[in-house]
Amino acid sequence: MKKILFAMVALVATISTASAQSWGDLLKQVAGSAITEIADQVTNGALSDAALNGTWSYKQPAVKFEGDNLLSTLGGSAIESSVTTRLEKAYTFIGIKEGAATFTFNEDNTFTASLGLAKNLSGTYEFNTETHQITLQFSNTGLLKNFGTMSGYAYISGKELKLVFPVTKLVNMIRTLGSKISYLNTITTLLENYENVYLGFGFAK
Numbered sequence: 001m002k003k004i005l006f007a008m009v010a011l012v013a014t015i016s017t018a019s020a021q022s023w024g025d026l027l028k029q030v031a032g033s034a035i036t037e038i039a040d041q042v043t044n045g046a047l048s049d050a051a052l053n054g055t056w057s058y059k060q061p062a063v064k065f066e067g068d069n070l071l072s073t074l075g076g077s078a079i080e081s082s083v084t085t086r087l088e089k090a091y092t093f094i095g096i097k098e099g100a101a102t103f104t105f106n107e108d109n110t111f112t113a114s115l116g117l118a119k120n121l122s123g124t125y126e127f128n129t130e131t132h133q134i135t136l137q138f139s140n141t142g143l144l145k146n147f148g149t150m151s152g153y154a155y156i157s158g159k160e161l162k163l164v165f166p167v168t169k170l171v172n173m174i175r176t177l178g179s180k181i182s183y184l185n186t187i188t189t190l191l192e193n194y195e196n197v198y199l200g201f202g203f204a205k
Helices: 002-016 023-030 036-042 046-052 077-093 167-178 182-191
Strands: 054-065 101-105 110-115 118-127 133-138 149-157 160-166 197-204
Touching: 046 149, 054 077, 054 160, 101 197, 149 167, 149 197, 160 167, 167 197
Parallel strands: none
Antiparallel strands: 054 101, 054 197, 101 110, 110 118, 118 133, 133 149, 149 160, 160 197
16 A cells, blocks of 8 residues: 555656656556556546557456446346356457457547457547547448447556447447357346446457
């Protein structure tokens, strides 16, 4: 705890002289440490905004529960494990697996991605640093050319990124990439009565 408090004091001191130091330099100091989330709160999300830029490599499915009582209501880690297992099978079916999928966010608010069967995804994005909401606008080329806009959330902790979307939207996206997948039916049945459950992808830099 003392280390975290000391790091936060140092961070605040750094912010006070931000004109002499870029956000990129600041990221190098805090990325990968336990204070990333706290630092993000101090900077009103600016840390995540800068950290989002770059290429991320897919690691595993991501599940995000919102709400104070939701996780306990759903059965905690057991439900999360069950959903993650089904997602992993669905992702593998369409070629989304570790080492075979990437997502790149550029400073000009454009993105490119390779997600299994979808090798050339691209478009533009908007990221709200205060709410962590991210909106992807897919271009008119590639497998998701008619998919339009997809809104979700981007959470960064150190060198890890969770890119998650509402259950139905994520399911529709995966089905677009790989037709109807039975694993997804069990996920939607499992979570259809709950709001504020988000599914997606876990990445690492």
